[in-house]
Amino acid sequence: MASTQDALYRRIDLDLSWSERDLPERERTKHVHRLHPYLGKFIPQLVEALLERHVPRGRVLDPFAGSGTTLVQALESGYDACGADVAAFNCLLMRVKTGEYNPFVLESELRDALGRLEAFDGKRPDGTVSRFVRDWYAPQAAAELLFFRGLVEDYEHADVLRIVLARAARSARRTTHFDLDFPRTPQREPYWCHKHKRECRPVGEARRFLRRYALDTLARVREFARVRARGREASVMHGDARELDFGGRFDGVVTSPPYPGLIDYHEQHRYAYELLALEDCGALELGKGASQAALRGYVEGIAAVLVNVRRHLRSGAPVVIVINDRRELYPEILSLAGLRLEERYRRHVNRRTGRRAGEYFEDVLVAR
Numbered sequence: 541m542a543s544t545q546d547a548l549y550r551r552i553d554l555d556l557s558w559s560e561r562d563l564p565e566r567e568r569t570k571h572v573h574r575l576h577p578y579l580g581k582f583i584p585q586l587v588e589a590l591l592e593r594h595v596p597r598g599r600v601l602d603p604f605a606g607s608g609t610t611l612v613q614a615l616e617s618g619y620d621a622c623g624a625d626v627a628a629f630n631c632l633l634m635r636v637k638t639g640e641y642n643p644f645v646l647e648s649e650l651r652d653a654l655g656r657l658e659a660f661d662g663k664r665p666d667g668t669v670s671r672f673v674r675d676w677y678a679p680q681a682a683a684e685l686l687f688f689r690g691l692v693e694d695y696e697h698a699d700v701l702r703i704v705l706a707r708a709a710r711s712a713r714r715t716t717h718f719d720l721d722f723p724r725t726p727q728r729e730p731y732w733c734h735k736h737k738r739e740c741r742p743v744g745e746a747r748r749f750l751r752r753y754a755l756d757t758l759a760r761v762r763e764f765a766r767v768r769a770r771g772r773e774a775s776v777m778h779g780d781a782r783e784l785d786f787g788g789r790f791d792g793v794v795t796s797p798p799y800p801g802l803i804d805y806h807e808q809h810r811y812a813y814e815l816l817a818l819e820d821c822g823a824l825e826l827g828k829g830a831s832q833a834a835l836r837g838y839v840e841g842i843a844a845v846l847v848n849v850r851r852h853l854r855s856g857a858p859v860v861i862v863i864n865d866r867r868e869l870y871p872e873i874l875s876l877a878g879l880r881l882e883e884r885y886r887r888h889v890n891r892r893t894g895r896r897a898g899e900y901f902e903d904v905l906v907a908r
C-alpha cells in the first residue's frame with residue numbers, strides 16, 4: 541500500500557505537470573513573459589503554484605532571476621519581489637518587464653522611433669562598425685539596427701527600446717531558421733531549411749523586426765499593466781548572488797539555478813552585449829563547464845549563494861528550488877548551505893520545440 545508521503549507526491553505531480561492542452565504556449569508566454577527569447581526559463585504557472593503553496597504572503601526573492609519569471613508572477617500574484625542576476629542583459633530585461641510606465645508616453649515614444657526608422661534612408665553608419673556587426677548582419681540590417689540604436693537615448697523609456705533592439709538584432713542575424721539559439725558561424729548563402737522544408741535565405745534587413753517587436757512590446761506591457769497587483773514592487777540587482785546585499789528580509793525564495801554545462805547565459809544574448817555595450821560578467825557566472833573541477837566549483841558556488849540568501853530570510857521562510865539534478869549534487873549543496881530538505885517532488889516538463897523534444901523531468905526541492 542502506498543504511504544501517505546507517496547500519495548502526497550502523486551497529487552503534487554499531477555498538479556504541476558501540465559500538458560500542452562492544459563496549458564498552451566500562449567498562456568506560458570503570456571504578456572511580458574515573451575518580451576525577448578531566453579533559453580532556460582521556467583513557466584509562470586509553476587511559480588504561481590509554488591508561491592501559493594509555499595509562500596503565504598510578503599516578499600519573494602529569486603537570486604538567479606534570469607528573465608524575471610518569478611518577479612513578474614510575484615507582481616501578478618500580489619507579492620513584492622527582488623531578483624538578482626549576474627548577466628547584465630537579464631537585468632535589463634527584468635527591469636523592462638517589471639517597470640511601470642505611463643502608457644501614453646510609452647506609445648508615443650515607440651511610434652516616434654518607428655516613424656524616424658521609416659524615414660531612414662538606409663545610409664551606412666559613419667565611423668567604424670564592429671567586427672561582430674559586420675560578420676553577423678547583412679549591410680542593410682546592420683545600418684538599420686545601428687540607426688535605431690542611435691535613437692534610443694532620445695527617449696525616457698530608452699530601456700524598452702533597447703529590448704526591442706535586442707530582439708530585432710537576434711532575429712536579423714545571419715543564421716539559419718533552425719539554429720537561432722547558439723549559431724556558430726554566420727550563414728551567408730541560401731540553405732536547405734529543416735524547419736520550413738524548403739530553401740531559405742538568411743535575413744537581409746532589420747526594419748520589419750524592429751517595427752513588429754516595438755508594437756508587440758507595447759501590447760504586452762499594456763496587458764501586464766492590467767493584471768499586476770496594485771502597489772506591489774519588484775527590484776532588480778545586477779551582480780554575483782554570492783555577495784549581493786538583497787536588502788531587507790524575505791518571506792520565501794523561488795528560484796531555478798543554472799546547472800553545470802547546460803547553458804551559457806551570457807553567450808545566448810551575445811548580440812545584445814555587442815550592440816548595447818553591456819558589461820560582461822561571464823567569469824562570475826555559475827554552471828560553466830562540467831569537468832570535475834567545474835562541478836566542485838558549482839557545488840561550492842551555489843552553496844555560497846544559498847548561505848547568502850539565508851541571511852536575508854525571515855525565520856522559517858522556505859527556499860524552493862526547481863532543478864533537474866541528474867548528477868545528484870543538491871543533497872551536498874543544501875547541507876553545505878545549512879538547509880534541510882523538507883519535500884521533494886517531481887514534475888513532467890512539457891517541451892514544445894522539436895530539437896529539444898523528448899521526456900524531461902525536473903524536481904522541486906523545498907528546504908528551510
Ligand SMILES: C[S@@+](CC[C@H](N)C(=O)[O-])C[C@H]1O[C@@H](n2cnc3c(N)ncnc32)[C@H](O)[C@@H]1O
Nearest residue numbers: 581582604606607609625626781798805825826
Ligand atoms: C536557470 S536560469 C534562471 C531562469 C529563471 N528562472 C527564468 O525563468 O527566467 C539561471 C540564471 O542564473 C544566473 N546566474 C549564474 N551565475 C550567477 C551568479 N553567480 N549570481 C547571480 N546569477 C547567476 C544566470 O545568468 C541565469 O540567468
